[in-house]
Amino acid sequence: MRPSGRSTSQVRPITITRNFTAHAEGSVLVEFGDTKVICTASVEENVPRWLKGKGQGWVTAEYGMLPRATHTRNRREASSGKQGGRTMEIQRLIARSLRAAVDLEALGEQMITVDCDVIQADGGTRTASITGAMVALVDAVNSMIEKGTLKKSPIKGMVAAVSVGIYKGEAICDLEYLEDSAAETDMNVVMTEEGKMIEIQGTAEGEAFSHEELLAMLALAKDGIADIVTMQKQALES
């Protein structure tokens, strides 16, 4: 039923390449099938002004797409003079998801900014971003421990994300572009490694969805995310 021949519960081949670029404290290329995102985590010994003196750190995220990551060229946001609503929405989602993985007080007055830049898009760029950003974040934290600016890791556990949806009447996991653009419902789920929920954002594209459909999608998301967390951990161990 699926264009790729995948089963309804099957995620795409996922690759997580650490140390992808040279300068960032954490740098990951994450691939969910043909979706490719560069995630870099940058450490600053400083916090935003509104957090100064509060004895805690901050984690934030920015998201971008190269103009030709997509089938047709999108206008460069730097040139149009502002980030679009979709970009804003996604980077806020990534940032909230990452903060859920970190004990901000244990981080101390330091800030980590994770940049997620999509170099090729084929659906699921936000869930791939969260998944790769989490690994870059762990690498950045480890570099801080090595450098001595952190005593112990403030990471509370892994966080990962996957998209699920209703496609041709059935719940499927990890939608690629062809599925995404034809799906009746599209839902992004972010979970902890224990399978508890951090973010859930479901949208009926055509028909409204039922409680049963929601449950079916959530079950797929839970299994998919468990698989993805395993891959995150393997990448971090290699």
Next chain:
Amino acid sequence: MRPSGRSTSQVRPITITRNFTAHAEGSVLVEFGDTKVICTASVEENVPRWLKGKGQGWVTAEYGMLPRATHTRNRREASSGKQGGRTMEIQRLIARSLRAAVDLEALGEQMITVDCDVIQADGGTRTASITGAMVALVDAVNSMIEKGTLKKSPIKGMVAAVSVGIYKGEAICDLEYLEDSAAETDMNVVMTEEGKMIEIQGTAEGEAFSHEELLAMLALAKDGIADIVTMQKQALES
């Protein structure tokens, strides 16, 4: 347990005042307790450029807050030169929710813009906005039928929204500001009058939430929205 003494499932007193201002085709003041939003629906016999000649209409939404709708004054977005990420996120949510209520082909090449402007905020501004905007949209459609620019209503049914959350360990419905700022989880649910889901956006503010907590919140949302749809219909009949 709740600051207001409400039961966990109880929504705030809701008032829907139609024809609140004079010029718009639909104009509603919606109040969810102390949250007050002016929703106006404006009709244009025209569609955005990218829809020209496709034989369908469009429904969109914009959201704003008066600078002193909140406890402390927020900077005016018109003066800072851009809409913030939260504003963008909310107006996209309102617009998608409204489009789910409308048969865009039946609307023909016409556009309806719904402006939701919060004049007083006490939690739940986005769900109040969707609820009031839906009524303003119906009024605008009826004015088009009267005027003869529409033959019959393209409205597929009512859409309404409510926030739910986990507060002091329990699921509650329609959070006011005091609850919202202390909630462990905050979820916005948009449903059709048949109780099917259009949008669901849940965020763990502190702890991740469990499947059981999600189900408890959804049950409250379903009942709350059913009550709210009843109020929408009463308002439209009066």
Next chain:
Amino acid sequence: MRPSGRSTSQVRPITITRNFTAHAEGSVLVEFGDTKVICTASVEENVPRWLKGKGQGWVTAEYGMLPRATHTRNRREASSGKQGGRTMEIQRLIARSLRAAVDLEALGEQMITVDCDVIQADGGTRTASITGAMVALVDAVNSMIEKGTLKKSPIKGMVAAVSVGIYKGEAICDLEYLEDSAAETDMNVVMTEEGKMIEIQGTAEGEAFSHEELLAMLALAKDGIADIVTMQKQALES
């Protein structure tokens, strides 16, 4: 002669509702006939950077219109990314008028920002704004005295405003939209309660106006403003 049947010197029915919204130190809904403006005064224990350490306070104002306050929808300034020239011109006028009512040194290093947001427009939005903003300002000052951040009121006296014009060859007072759009001359006058002038801005829309016409308009303005100050004082006493 006038569309409303008013005499040439008659102002529209004016309503001043205090405590219109909950959070601001001063919050007023002012209505000049069908023109309705929400005026909120917000206190900050702080001054703009260029005033720091000079031992005086500041009063400023911002002006906005809801997109559908007018007959056809105007583009939202927050979305277009800048405030238009008309908006800038009006908010500068409001701010200067309010500062004329306040002894800035007696205010100490504190700032009051008055937001005037038009929710329904039918001519005279700037004069209604000044009139309502003055009342909100007094309420804010009184809240500061109650709170103990001010010892005594720095208000030097009331300030109010009205529009006058030449319409069908005759001077009239307090123009509504129908008159405004057909007037040969349009003039906004801001006065103290003693009838002295703070601002006077007259514009020939069609024909240039004579000295005699100016005098006739000023006489109407003086009487109109005297009436409006009486209403401001009644509102403050109630």
Next chain:
Amino acid sequence: MRPSGRSTSQVRPITITRNFTAHAEGSVLVEFGDTKVICTASVEENVPRWLKGKGQGWVTAEYGMLPRATHTRNRREASSGKQGGRTMEIQRLIARSLRAAVDLEALGEQMITVDCDVIQADGGTRTASITGAMVALVDAVNSMIEKGTLKKSPIKGMVAAVSVGIYKGEAICDLEYLEDSAAETDMNVVMTEEGKMIEIQGTAEGEAFSHEELLAMLALAKDGIADIVTMQKQALES
């Protein structure tokens, strides 16, 4: 009494140099004492979109100041990314004043843009701008007649402007910077060559001003403008 030794009614030495730069259809350097403004009028055989097909033309104006036209350097507006409120207010005033001098229907579907750029500021830049812009406008119109794109002049008569104010308790005409910054009241008056009023904008800087003071200022303005119109005409004849 005045820093320059001028009598209260005396305007500064005024110079109007036509054909100051090479490319514009009208190009004037106007000097009011040490205030120097370059005014260029540019003709376009086209009108703004909202005027297309209405059988009339348009006249508009833009105003700017070189960053170091003033005692201390001002930030370049092109670099800060927006025009300030003062700039907007002034260019709207110039544009309205010029349109009062032109029969827009007789202009046909053509547009004239007058740029007023202050190269040295010593008070009264807006009134000098209007005075110089009027001469540049006449030159541009004459070039159109010569070129054959206009049959006869749509100019209804000359328009000129002067500032007046209350300084050390007395009404004076054509304020220079030292006077302007110390004036109790500052008023800009724009009149036709017949002495009728087009714009009048008075602001109490310190104390409110009385009816008598207004009359005294207007009398000075009328005489000052009569002198200035004479100089405009002499410049056009030379």
Next chain:
Amino acid sequence: MRPSGRSTSQVRPITITRNFTAHAEGSVLVEFGDTKVICTASVEENVPRWLKGKGQGWVTAEYGMLPRATHTRNRREASSGKQGGRTMEIQRLIARSLRAAVDLEALGEQMITVDCDVIQADGGTRTASITGAMVALVDAVNSMIEKGTLKKSPIKGMVAAVSVGIYKGEAICDLEYLEDSAAETDMNVVMTEEGKMIEIQGTAEGEAFSHEELLAMLALAKDGIADIVTMQKQALES
């Protein structure tokens, strides 16, 4: 003498990977040592408005850097709301260089936009960008020929670029970051495959440079570019 041990005339190892991403008509990853740039060429059957109906095509370029391509994170230009002067300068240089390689009339009314996005920076990003963009451009042109929207190639010949400079008193070729930041003079040279000059931009960073130094740098540039053109051609043949 050079940090890398390279001879003064030696360029870094250069890699040109075609078809690096999936969607663009031309997509190249170009590496000059540790400098890595993604160059994508996008075809549009359309030209900018000012070229419509003139019977010729257009080639343009945009340049960006991922925020953490550099040693410390740079602010994202999309988020700061404008492209900096350096970005503008570079993308104008790339665009002019590419246009020098194309017969715009032979291209017909079509436009090619080349995006150069630096994912890792180690000096020479603009010369690497031009070199990679040229290959992406050829691929895009070939895809147009295959697709039938071009009959024959409008490419007049290869164009490539290299940086040269004066470092520790000697002329060197293809500066890496360590050399670039310490160089007395920095020059970017763009040449055709015949060794003729298209662009030359030299800047004295510290001391002014002599005619002899200029000649020495140009000689190195000519040889370096000849080597680079060979690599471009090999990449296109593979």
Next chain:
Amino acid sequence: MRPSGRSTSQVRPITITRNFTAHAEGSVLVEFGDTKVICTASVEENVPRWLKGKGQGWVTAEYGMLPRATHTRNRREASSGKQGGRTMEIQRLIARSLRAAVDLEALGEQMITVDCDVIQADGGTRTASITGAMVALVDAVNSMIEKGTLKKSPIKGMVAAVSVGIYKGEAICDLEYLEDSAAETDMNVVMTEEGKMIEIQGTAEGEAFSHEELLAMLALAKDGIADIVTMQKQALES
């Protein structure tokens, strides 16, 4: 061969008028034929934030054109909300050129901003700007010495600029607009008074240029700049 009848090596009549406007520490009107630029140098006892405490000063530049300095009116950059790429490129070039003339440590923690505003353009605005800005800079430095904020001049020597190009197959010096728009190659050269190079920016507009052509252009530039430096010095002595 040249429209003006000049020999290939002949620069246009150059005029340098000091003290052109009243307020700036250095103020120069520079004319290269019909190209006229106002250059003002403004002193601030302060440096940009990133230089604080480093014991050195800063010299920067901004460039602008009056909208009607050119044959047809250009949109005002302040009104369009951003400086174009050409403007950015030019002001960066001017700033680098001026900094090459100054010992920034000897300047101490002070900043000089030079504004170059073109009031009439006929080719070569950037080289005229650099030439005039240098003189304004010297005047500003001298005013600092007089005022006592500098002990001795940090100027290392004069810097001047000229454009050269290939026009009708021959190298020519100091191109006016007619030549510039028809030139095959256009090159801007900035040199010290000793004839060493500070900036060289050459662009092939049509055909690529040869090494011999480059040498011919450089020879003309050297002689032209020597003449221009003489004029700078004469202006400073008068």
